[in-house]
Amino acid sequence: MALNFHFRLVVLAALSLLGLLALASQATARTLEETSLLLRHEKWMTRHGRSYKDDVEKAKRFQIFKENLKFIESFNKTGNLSYKLGTNKFTDLTIEEFRATMLNEDKSSPVPKTSKPASFTNESLAQIPYSLDWREHGAVTGIKDQGHCGCCWAFAAVAAVEGITKIKTGQLISLSEQQLVDCDPNSSGCGGGNRTEAFQFIKGSGGLMAESDYPYEGVEASCNTQTLGNPAATIAGYQKVEASESALLAAVANQPISAGITLDGTLFHGYSRTNGIFTGYDNTGDCGSGHYHAVTIIGYGTSHKGMDYWLVKNSWGTDWGKNGYMKMARGINAEGVCGINTSASYPIA
CATH class of the missing domain: 3.90.70.10 (Cysteine proteinases)
Structure with a gap:
């Protein structure tokens, strides 16, 4: 009985560790994705000569930029359209x-x-x-x-x-x-x-x-x-x-x-x-x-x-x-x- 109990503890610990590793992996993926989007936004700003008055405004425009990218990518996956959308100088505007x-x-x-x-x-x-x-x-x-x-x-x-x-x-x-x-x-x-x-x-x-x-x-x-x-x-x-x-x-x-x-x-x-x-x-x-x-x-x-x-x-x-x-x-x-x-x-x- 003691051996079985000890085995169950080991299994539970391993499962918990795997769960933590999975959460850490997901968090890392989200961080990498966010970093990639931040870099993409910076490149977009350079291309279109965009600057913002402060960090608050920049953070706001980055969120809008992300939402517009999400819509663009979703739109381009739907249907057999003869054209695709993409980023342009309006991508940080609602x-x-x-x-x-x-x-x-x-x-x-x-x-x-x-x-x-x-x-x-x-x-x-x-x-x-x-x-x-x-x-x-x-x-x-x-x-x-x-x-x-x-x-x-x-x-x-x-x-x-x-x-x-x-x-x-x-x-x-x-x-x-x-x-x-x-x-x-x-x-x-x-x-x-x-x-x-x-x-x-x-x-x-x-x-x-x-x-x-x-x-x-x-x-x-x-x-x-x-x-x-x-x-x-x-x-x-x-x-x-x-x-x-x-x-x-x-x-x-x-x-x-x-x-x-x-x-x-x-x-x-x-x-x-x-x-x-x-x-x-x-x-x-x-x-x-x-x-x-x-x-x-x-x-x-x-x-x-x-x-x-x-x-x-x-x-x-x-x-x-x-x-x-x-x-x-x-x-x-x-x-x-x-x-x-x-x-x-x-x-x-």
Whole structure:
């Protein structure tokens, strides 16, 4: 009996030791994982030039960074998506902070009356190029960064004017978004605006200044009338595109086109340097709702796997997406990815 009791004690001690070793191993693994994440955060900070005011703020941003990484890794494991998410300069922001900083709330606003949307019914799609990139024709300025000012509408409108100006005059001139932010009375500056109203303002005010003459500040200010002089570009008006992919395709074949998209922001928050073609949630084209963003379509094409796409220029700097650009799928649904087929317009020179 004494021997059996002693044996049981030995077994219990061994089991306890194994349990402690297992807990120690788990703790070590957690420590190693945490250290790895801390190093990853430090590398991310260096890459994006990020610094924090104190250790408390840094710890807070690290926790947000970890949560965003967890979502990114989980998202990339689900389904057979044509793209993946990754880290970008927004990875230490919560989705709520990202929406408030980079997107506008999706509020309905009256749109100026214009002629019937162009359907391009007399234009044969068979005559347009199989693929097109307006950068190759010198009609696209470099990627710009709107910063923390919610004026994507101004950047999308200006990019379209820059494009048609180059096509008509042969000159590619970087034009002033700040002029629209400060001077367009129908906009709310950094609080949002309307691309078609911006075109209307450009026409009515006599044109846009060069960016070098009215540089971007990233904050809304009073209109600097003393700066306004001879415009670098003028337009005769604008035109809405019929809400169909074929009409939009024909329009982009003529010039860069400004377009509005509807989204909840989650996927754009994590969109990173990828060659994948963006298809929204579950490859359906749905991007959620509640917020609005404006971009410029600067071309189209077909991937080597046979997926059609739009080539899109954004205004969030070169450290978002593919050096500031993204490819959005065509042919997924009638409205297009994030509704991109439904709210496009362009300036007439």
